[in-house]
Amino acid sequence: MSEKKLQLQARFDRTLVREDNKSVRYLVVEATAPPPEQEEREMPPLNLGVVIDASGSMAGHDGGGVSGLDISRLAAAQQASEGIVQNLTERDTLSLISFADDTIAHLSALGLSEEGKRTASTAIRELETRGCTNLHDGWLGGAEQVALYMEQHPECINRLLVLTDGQANEGVVDPDELARIAADLRTRGISTSTVGIGQDYSTDQIEQMAEHGGGMLHHTERPSDIIEVVLAELKDMRATVIDDLEVGVSLEGEDGRRVCVEVVGIAERHDGVGAQAVLGSLVGNAVRRAVFRVHVPAGCEDVLRFRVEASWRGEERRETLQSEVMLTPAKDDAVYVEVWDQEACTEAARVWQADVIRQAIDFNRMGDYRQAKRFAKEQMRYFRHYAKRLDEGEELVEKLDRALRRMARPMREGSRKEIGSAMYKHQRGEQDHRVMAAPREWDEYLED
Incomplete structure (x- = not known):
């Protein structure tokens, strides 16, 4: 690096x-x-574990949308994984793990020579759906493969990429415990990114894994989304110049x-x-x-x-x-x-706004609309007082007030996920890697 x-x-x-x-x-x-590396040979090799949910729900279809790519969730994950194989080099290694109520290691730190790529492609094509969702064991199965190779090759960038469409219902399911495990893996040198597929995955579970694992969280709805974010995530992994900041x-x-x-x-x-x-x-x-x-x-x-x-x-x-x-x-x-620093104040207000909205989404998801109203009233009092001196304060207050009022009524889970994902990425300065024909601002989902 x-x-x-x-x-x-x-x-x-x-x-x-x-x-x-x-x-x-x-x-x-x-x-x-610092600026990106100028030559690929300068980049450390990538030791990547791809962990794919193969539970029965991954056979489901979410529709092709504007892309017209109407294939199953698993098929989209397979296409994305094939894209990973073709974009890695012979210096990189790939582990492939699928999980349902069991965990299968299909590839273990495979070197990606031309022969290795053919082997990887075959393993990806042979993935099939089965059983329930033991996210924890599948994730740790991937971590084990990455860790074994890491011990002998400390020069690598070590990453886990987890794709799932469901809520973990076997093994460790508590979000706080998943956060602790993710933080432990990160301190050992292995970062975790997650891709949530569709509307039924547990935001709490995979958000904690990515947030405490030093990786990124991606929300996807359509097959094309899955392919786009996975390949963009791979590009970012390869271009890393500062690791685990x-x-x-x-x-x-x-x-x-x-x-x-x-x-x-x-x-x-x-x-x-x-x-x-x-x-x-x-x-x-x-x-x-x-x-x-x-x-x-x-x-x-x-x-x-x-x-x-x-x-x-x-x-x-x-x-x-x-x-x-x-x-x-x-x-x-x-x-x-005292004269306020407008730039610092505005950034603080934006991050504060996003944090409040994410907490309100949690109350809405639980159906606790009364608590959502109480929370909104308390937060708006403090936020309005802070934002009134900002050049953008009126707009920030108006959007937060509208969002919190909406959270006090039932919402579609898809809208909650879109708004929550936008807030998550804003707080971190991350981009949405999905390529959408008509991108929507987060507050437009309040009308759904």
Whole structure:
């Protein structure tokens, strides 16, 4: 991977806090990856495990849509996997695992010479549907194959790509436990991305796997979507220049024990000192942002110096880059007239908005419309107060208010997934890799 360094920029929405009362400030941290590698030979080989749901529901059809590609979900996953085979090189390895109520390793770290590609293509064509959905065992079966090869080949980029259309109903099914496993795999050097197919997959389960696994979550409805996002994901894997990026914010000393730092909207990890945002892998020139909410209690007298540290996986050890930002206690008169950083405030508001909408979707999905209304009322009060000073504040408030009102009534699961996916990607600065004839803005799904 590139030896050029990551660029790190951090700034608060406001730099003054109240001496005699509590304050909440938002810290926006922006990480910019170095330029892409110029020659393919410079890129590390890819050690990829493709894990495909082969349960009975994968025989279902979702319609061809504008593409006209009306094939089963499994057939679309097979076509996408064949595309992976043809786009990998002889330096790369592929493991292929299918799962239902059992797990089958069809390929184990197969080198992709011309003969290897023929072997892989045959294995992909022979996949058949069967049984229920033991997502956990299939996923870990793929992780085992990737880990075995990784031990002997530490120079590789190690990835898992999981495709599923259902809710795990055997093995480990608790989203929090899946998140813990994903985080453990990531710390061992194996990242997980997930592709949800159709409208019946468990958002909670595969979202936790991708979010804590340092990968990406993709929502697909049509066969063509599956092929598009899988091949785009492969392209990103091959173009990785920063692997397993985390950004942490901490404040040491006595004030560090009183000030609370939390990540807004994306996976976080606490180490007892501060909070770390899990940002995953970056391709060349990619920009990722993390927003931290900082709660400062009353009574702080000295300048608060926060350490911002980015860390990512290097060839031999984790590399780091540090920066420092400050908050200054001041009298109320000075705090009230401080000029806000419009760019930082707007980014914080957008991420906050997305986080609130995702939480409201959870209440809607559970059918708890009364709690959705209470949640909406509370959040709108705080959000409106914050956004009123922003140039884009009126639009942000209007869209959030409309979304929260809609969440207090029954919604189609397809609309929930589209809106949730859009919010998820916005919080991470990721793109939707689906190629749609007439792309819709997320708020248009509120009318469905």
